[in-house]
Amino acid sequence: MDTTPVTEISSLEQLRALVGEPMARAAAKDRPALEDVHRRWLAAAPMCFLATAAADGTCDVSPKGDPAGDLALVLDERTLAIAERPGNRRVDGYQNVLSNPHVGLIFVIPGRDDTLRVNGRARLVSDAPWFDDMVVKGHRPLLALVVDVEQVFFHCAKAFLRSRLWDPSTWQPEAMESRARIAAEVERSDQSLAELEEYYGPSYAERLYRG
Numbered sequence: 653m654d655t656t657p658v659t660e661i662s663s664l665e666q667l668r669a670l671v672g673e674p675m676a677r678a679a680a681k682d683r684p685a686l687e688d689v690h691r692r693w694l695a696a697a698p699m700c701f702l703a704t705a706a707a708d709g710t711c712d713v714s715p716k717g718d719p720a721g722d723l724a725l726v727l728d729e730r731t732l733a734i735a736e737r738p739g740n741r742r743v744d745g746y747q748n749v750l751s752n753p754h755v756g757l758i759f760v761i762p763g764r765d766d767t768l769r770v771n772g773r774a775r776l777v778s779d780a781p782w783f784d785d786m787v788v789k790g791h792r793p794l795l796a797l798v799v800d801v802e803q804v805f806f807h808c809a810k811a812f813l814r815s816r817l818w819d820p821s822t823w824q825p826e827a828m829e830s831r832a833r834i835a836a837e838v839e840r841s842d843q844s845l846a847e848l849e850e851y852y853g854p855s856y857a858e859r860l861y862r863g
Contacts, residue, residue: 681805681806682803682804682805683803683804683805684730684801684802684803684804685729685730685801685804686726686729686730686732686801686804687729687804690768690804691726693759693761693768693806694723694724694726694732694759694768695720695721695724696720696721696761697720697723697724697759697760697761697768698717698718698719698720698723698760698761698762699715699716699717699723699759699760699762700715700716700717700723700724700734700757700758700759700760701713701714701715701716701757701758701760702714702715702716702734702745702755702756702757702797703755703756703757703758704744704745704748704749704752704754704755704774705748705752705754706747706748706751706752707751707752710748711748712744712745712748713745714744714745716734718735718737718788719788720761722735722786722788723759724759725782725785725786727782727798729801730800730801731798731799731800731801732770732798732799732801733777733780733782733786733796733797733798733799734796734797734799735783735786735788735793735795735796736793736794736795736796736797737788737791737793737860737861738791738859738860738861738862746776746795746797749774749775749776749797750776753773753774753775754771754772754773754774755771755772755773755774755797755799756769756770756771757769757770757771757799758807762818763818764809764812764818765809765812765813765817765818766806766807766808766809766812767806767807767812768804768805768806768807769803769804769805769806769807770799770801770803770804771801771802771803771804772799772800772801772802772803773799773800773802774797774798774799774800775797775798775800776795776796776797776798777795777796777797777798778794778795780796783796788861789860789861790861791861791862830849830852831852832845832848832849832851832852833845833848835848835852836848
């Protein structure tokens with residue numbers, strides 16, 4: 653391990669001295685409730701990332717995805733809901749919400765370099781009349797995350813532009829071995845590679861909404 657001393661930032665004053673103050677329009681761009689433009693973005697976004705932290709500070713970020721128009725259900729200007737779909741049942745983020753309701757979300761539209769950020773307090777709901785509005789491919793969720801919006805704003809495109817995320821010429825899916833090979837290495841050594849390749853094959857997508 654390199655033992656060269658590092659310079660750490662340990663106070664807000666040091667941080668601001670290094671990076672400076674935000675421009676006035678950046679500091680004032682957040683809103684306390686969903687406006688029409690935010691609703692339109694939520695209706696167009698098929699993917700979001702949910703950030704949570706437990707009471708002890710340990711963190712989790714979880715992707716959530718559904719067809720555009722089905723990902724986030726806007727209940728009113730200060731409330732939205734996201735359905736839980738069949739998965740691995742770890743529910744790391746939901747466990748965090750039970751001890752610390754503060755959450756942050758980033759909603760992504762493929763091909764767009766800007767994003768929408770929503771911060772607020774979340775709760776878990778096991779049923780409500782509007783669950784019928786969250787049915788996708790016959791799947792009615794058993795659980796939904798309800799977010800009471802406290803802050804919403806658009807995030808600039810710089811990170812996506814720097815990463816060239818949507819530029820197909822930069823895509824290198826072969827940079828890592830297949831999901832089946834990764835599973836064989838770190839998760840499911842009791843199964844053969846052939847079994848894993850079958851599991852993660854075409855039928856994997858067919859099971860997305862099966863409990």
